[in-house]
Amino acid sequence: MDRLIRFHCVSPPAASIVCRMDSAFRRIMHISFLDTAKTQKHDPASVCIRALCSEKSGPSLDVHQEPQRLTITQPDDWHLHLRDGEALTSVAPHSASVFRRAIIMPNLTPPVTSVAVALAYRERILKALKPNQDFLPLMTLYLTDNTSSSEVKIAKESGHVVAFKFYPAGATTNSQAGVTDLFRYCMPVLEEMVQQSMPLLIHGEVADSSIDIFDREHRFIDTVLTPLMAKFPLLKIVLEHITTQDAVEFVESCPPGSIAATVTPQHLLLNRNALFQRGIRPHHYCLPILKRETHRQALLKAISSGSKRYFIGTDSAPHERKTKEASCGCAGIYTAPIALPLYAQAFDKAGALDKLEAFTSFNGPDFYGLPRNTKTITLTKSSYRVPQQYGFGFGTVVPLFAGEILEWSIQEV
Numbered sequence: 001m002d003r004l005i006r007f008h009c010v011s012p013p014a015a016s017i018v019c020r021m022d023s024a025f026r027r028i029m030h031i032s033f034l035d036t037a038k039t040q041k042h043d044p045a046s047v048c049i050r051a052l053c054s055e056k057s058g059p060s061l062d063v064h065q066e067p068q069r070l071t072i073t074q075p076d077d078w079h080l081h082l083r084d085g086e087a088l089t090s091v092a093p094h095s096a097s098v099f100r101r102a103i104i105m106p107n108l109t110p111p112v113t114s115v116a117v118a119l120a121y122r123e124r125i126l127k128a129l130k131p132n133q134d135f136l137p138l139m140t141l142y143l144t145d146n147t148s149s150s151e152v153k154i155a156k157e158s159g160h161v162v163a164f165k166f167y168p169a170g171a172t173t174n175s176q177a178g179v180t181d182l183f184r185y186c187m188p189v190l191e192e193m194v195q196q197s198m199p200l201l202i203h204g205e206v207a208d209s210s211i212d213i214f215d216r217e218h219r220f221i222d223t224v225l226t227p228l229m230a231k232f233p234l235l236k237i238v239l240e241h242i243t244t245q246d247a248v249e250f251v252e253s254c255p256p257g258s259i260a261a262t263v264t265p266q267h268l269l270l271n272r273n274a275l276f277q278r279g280i281r282p283h284h285y286c287l288p289i290l291k292r293e294t295h296r297q298a299l300l301k302a303i304s305s306g307s308k309r310y311f312i313g314t315d316s317a318p319h320e321r322k323t324k325e326a327s328c329g330c331a332g333i334y335t336a337p338i339a340l341p342l343y344a345q346a347f348d349k350a351g352a353l354d355k356l357e358a359f360t361s362f363n364g365p366d367f368y369g370l371p372r373n374t375k376t377i378t379l380t381k382s383s384y385r386v387p388q389q390y391g392f393g394f395g396t397v398v399p400l401f402a403g404e405i406l407e408w409s410i411q412e413v
């Protein structure tokens with residue numbers, strides 16, 4: 001698809017023109033004048049030719065491009081996997097160069113099940129940052145059948161653990177130690193979470209392999225989330241990485257403030273066809289799995305509505321190339337350094353750029369009861385080629401859209 005860009009001309013001076021560029025922003029296909037008063041002496045065709053000639057022959061094009069700029073409050077990432085060890089050292093600076101804070105997922109091996117372990121992990125995260133990076137990891141605890149309710153109070157008092165994460169056992173990467181039966185084992189701990197105003201973050205899929213993989217989110221809402229909310233109407237819940245129209249309808253049907261949902265860039269930009277684009281695409285595989293187009297449209301409609309119930313959560317989840325490009329590949333997509341431009345692209349395409357900032361920078365802190373950030377970040381609508389891969393100390397990670405051109409890029413934080 002061709003794109004229109006507005007330029008200010010060097011010659012004729014001060015004239016404004018609109019150029020139709022090819023889809024990669026490399027070639028000017030057509031130029032037309034915006035302000036005929038300033039340019040009436042000039043034949044549009046001659047400017048067009050001069051611009052094209054100087055592009056071919058030369059040092060500089062006869063026009064200055066002015067891409068669209070968007071300055072927003074610095075965002076946070078409300079769902080992030082930083083891993084541990086060498087992987088942590090590699091990926092933490094990527095997130096910290098864009099985001100001010102992030103909710104750190106506890107699905108390490110072994111999982112982060114106690115405040116003591118979470119605080120030690122937090123120290124390792126801080127150590128992994130570059131010297132000038134000012135990044136706050138917001139820690140979470142991995143809920144198990146054996147989590148004691150006293151841990152909730154300790155978590156609250158720590159000041160650094162801000163939520164518990166509920167993985168149905170076996171539902172996703174490193175969830176084997178998760179909850180096997182929430183209603184049987186976790187009632188006292190949930191009760192205490194209500195008392196301490198400690199939010200529960202949920203990977204909302206049933207782990208039952210007899211249920212169709214595309215129906216697992218919907219089934220979870222019906223069989224776990226609905227009864228959970230009926231039992232604990234005051235429990236604060238974040239339904240993580242929602243993927244379906246059913247999830248949107250459910251969230252909308254709940255009283256405001258009781259439940260929020262995070263949405264990933266991949267679920268806004270891709271539908272399930274992307275898993276099988278001229279062959280099988282392991283780098284498009286994550287859980288919950290990509291859904292059909294009608295569900296993607298429902299997510300776009302939800303975020304475009306400006307509702308405070310939805311906010312950013314990249315679910316950036318690095319896996320080494322060889323563990324994804326395998327006969328049984330891991331679930332998880334790496335997006336940390338490009339997630340913000342990806343969201344911008346999704347909001348832009350949906351005609352909702354004016355709703356981007358609330359989604360990335362206001363709704364999350366408001367839900368968690370934390371202050372909004374004060375710094376800003378500037379995005380420009382200029383093309384950026386995603387690296388083919390990142391060569392990290394622990395191995396190679398292939399990001400989403402590797403080698404492809406994005407429409408937005410980050411200019412400065």
Ligand SMILES: NC(=O)N[C@@H](CC(=O)O)C(=O)O
Pocket residue numbers: 081107172173174203285286287288315317318331332333
């Ligand atoms: N989203 C994923 O596909 N994978 C995540 C786990 C998760 O968030 O479910 C991971 O840790 O790799």
Ligand SMILES: [Zn+2]
Pocket residue numbers: 172203240241287288
């Ligand atoms: Zn998950």
Ligand SMILES: [Zn+2]
Pocket residue numbers: 079080081105315316317
């Ligand atoms: Zn995740």
